[in-house]
Amino acid sequence: MKGQPLTVIIEYPQWNESVETLVRKINGMNLTFAGRCDDKSVSIGISDVYYIENVERKLFLYTRDEVYRIDGSMPDIENSIYETGLVRISRTCIMNTDYLKEIRQIRNSHLEAVMDNDEKLIVSRKYLPEIKKIFKRKSI
Numbered sequence: 001m002k003g004q005p006l007t008v009i010i011e012y013p014q015w016n017e018s019v020e021t022l023v024r025k026i027n028g029m030n031l032t033f034a035g036r037c038d039d040k041s042v043s044i045g046i047s048d049v050y051y052i053e054n055v056e057r058k059l060f061l062y063t064r065d066e067v068y069r070i071d072g073s074m075p076d077i078e079n080s081i082y083e084t085g086l087v088r089i090s091r092t093c094i095m096n097t098d099y100l101k102e103i104r105q106i107r108n109s110h111l112e113a114v115m116d117n118d119e120k121l122i123v124s125r126k127y128l129p130e131i132k133k134i135f136k137r138k139s140i
Contacts, residue, residue, distance in 0.1 A: 025083060035061050035068025044068060046084055050099050050115055052077055054092040064117055087131055089113060090124040097131065 008026055012019050031046040050062045054074050061068045078088055085098040101114045103123060111123040123131070 021083065031080060031084065033061055033068075033070050035070050037066060037068045042068065046081075046086065046096075047098070049086065049096050050117065050119065051096060051121060052086075052094040062119070087127070089127050089131065090122060093121055095121055103131070 010019060010022065033044045033046075033049070035042050035044050044061060044063065048063045050064060052059060052061050052070070052074075054060075059070045059072060059074070059077070061070045074088075074092070074094070077086075077094055081087075081094065085096050086094050087097055089095045095113055095115075099116045101116045101118075103111055103113050106112045111125065111128065113121040113123050115121070
C-alpha cells in the first residue's frame, strides 16, 4: 500500500558481488535532491533524474519535463551517486543511464548519448570506461 514502508527480503545461497550490487542499488533508490523551480522547492527522487549539468558554476537537474536548480558541486553529487544509475559523462554533466537509449559516435570522434526523451548529451572519452562499468554491472 502507498505510504507504508516496503520491506525487501533477499534470499541468495551466498553473499557475492551480485548481491552486494543489488543491496547498494536498493539503498541508492532513497537518494533525493532538493531542487528549486519558479519559487518552489521540491524533492526530486533519483529515479526522476535524467541528468545533472553544471552551467556557469550553477547546477541544474533535468527530469523528463522540468529543470531545477540544485545546490552543491559536481564532486559532492558524484560522491553521493555511487552505485546508482547516475554516472559522470563529462566535466560538466552527470547522466542517468536508466534513461540512456544509445551512445553513438558523431563527427570529429565525439560521442553522443541519446536519452529516451531524445535529449542529446556529449560524452567525453575520458569518462567512457565508467559508463562501460555501469553497463557491465547492469548485466549481472
